[in-house]
Amino acid sequence: MMKNFPENFNNEITLTFKFDPQKVKKDQEVAVYYYDELKKEWVKVGGTVSDNRITVKVNHFRTNN
DSSP states (O other): OOOSSSSOOSSOEEEEEEOOGGGSOTTOOOOEEEEETTTTEEEEEEOEEETTEEEEEESOSSOOO
8 A cells, every 4th residue: 555645644544454363373473564665674563463353553654755
């Protein structure tokens, strides 16, 4: 997902993703990340897992600067 302006959103938005818990290995963690274009690395946002969904609140989709 991307947006077409560099500023953060005025309000946080809630994103919810569905995943298959059976594909998550014991040594893995379910989390939401975004790619920082400036640092060229993935940044963990986290999230709250409930059954087969993870929900996270964000005020941006990615780094545009």
